[in-house]
Amino acid sequence: MAESSKQGGTLQALAWVSADALKRELQRRVNCIVEDADYTIEDTDEAMHCLSSLKDLKVRPTPPPEYLCPLSHQLMKDPVVLASGRTYDRPFIERWFKIGNRTCPETKEVLSNLDVIPNLLMRELISLWCKEHGIELPGPPLDKDQGIITEADRDSFNSLLQILSSNDDIPEKIKAAKQVRMLTKQFPSLRAFFEEDSIAVTKLLDPLMSGNVNDHPKLQEDLITTVMNISLHDANKKLVATNPVVIPLLVESLTFGTLETRSNSAAALCALSLLESNKCIIMKAGALEPLVKLLDEGPLLAMKDAAAAIYSLSLVKENRAIAVFEGAIKVIMKKITDRILIDKMLVLLAMLSSYDKAIEQMIKLDAISCLLSIIKEDTSDKSKENCIAILHTLCYNDRTRLQEMWRDESVNGTIANLALNGTTRAKRKAKEIVERIDKYFSGAQTS
Secondary structure, three states: OHHHHHHHHHHHHHOOOOHHHHHHHHHHHHHHHHHOOOOOHHHHHHHHHHHHHHHHHHHOOOOOHHHEOOOOOOEOOOEEEOOOOOEEEHHHHHHHHHOOOOEOOOOOOEOOOOOOEEOHHHHHHHHHHHHHOOOOOOOOOOOOOOOOOOHHHHHHHHHHHHHHHHOOOHHHHHHHHHHHHHHHHHOHHHHHHHHHOOOHHHHHHHHHOOOOOOOOHHHHHHHHHHHHHHHOOHHHHHHHHHOOOHHHHHHHHHHOOOHHHHHHHHHHHHHHHOOHHHHHHHHHOOOHHHHHHHHHHOOHHHHHHHHHHHHHHHOOHHHHHHHHHOOHHHHHHHHHHOOOOHHHHHHHHHHHOOOHHHHHHHHHOOHHHHHHHHHHOOOOHHHHHHHHHHHHHHHHHOOOHHHHHHHHHHHHOHHHHHHHHOOHHHHHHHHHHHHHHHHHHHHHHHO
16 A cells, blocks of 8 residues: 555656656666566556656646746645745645755755745646646645735736736737736735836736727726726725726726626726725716616626715715716616615615705605605615605705605604604604604694
8 A cells, every 4th residue: 555655656746747857767667677677567657657647748738837846846736935935835845844954945045934834826826727728736725814925926927917918919818817817806915016016007907908998808807807806905096096097997897898897897996986086086087977877787786886886986975966967866766666775775865865956856756655665664774764864855855745745644654653663863863754744734734
């Protein structure tokens, strides 16, 4: 069993060595077989496997040299970083330390410590390369909460951006874009790369700056999603939004692109708009019109992203008028009537109701009966709060609406019931409406 295990390990090791090394091993085994009468079965097996491996190498792609462990010259399965910044495959560097070495094998420097840290980026790059070439690479599962990004990793990442910005080969750009998207999603620390390199964002989006933005939909989708990923890093928000190519491309991609592209464009704009100074840049680019359209047409996830972006931009009071002008009220009321994302739509409607034109449109769209029906339903406390807050705004801005509320109240007691059983905020708003109804109609009867 031990011999079999040893043999399996030897063969596995041969799988990723160079053709020259295989030839040398083959020659040694053949010489042993030809010249030594006491040659073993293992010698013949190893010779045959060397031949088989050489045959495989003729069709097997050669891994990039940085993916090979400097000690084993094999494709790394568990790459780790030393204090020197160099990367090795864990079992081989641990064996190096175990025999008493305290230096980095490549640099020869004495290490300040013998700690090894998982190089998750290298591991993921190797995994991607293996998947791309149909090669199975077993290894330990990734733990995204550990690991560091080394200088070599940064060089590798920058090489992907170079492909995007200087290579005319579209298939290569598509591959690079897919890798950049995945890496910026799985390794938050890598997003800081864009903070450190002022032209990295321009390199990233270079393929979308010539021709139509959606000439290559998958390429566009991966690049826009990468912008969303890096926009989640707070330090990137200003430099991304102030780059003159980014916001126009995001706004264009809200209209022209796959549904996922449009959704992720909205999510990116939402993330960038969290920085107050970016809101003005986004509004000047005309983002609200396509965001409202996406809210109207998109599937559920896209609607959520669009609603979040509209809400964030509408925190600036002046922007609410633009949202209303672009048709947001009609779209929101339709979603509420259809009971789609009610909580989110009501939050958005409550914010926009501070604008007079929004109130006019809501009244025309029969908002009062719709909101009262939601309060009657077994909906969330938050929804009831927002419904009564909107009704409160409606009746304080247009007293003639009180009559419609009074008619429902005299039959169903909807608002009075909420005044007794709602949340603290809902009770307060409901009581004020009831008092206003009583005052209005008692006054009308007296006169």
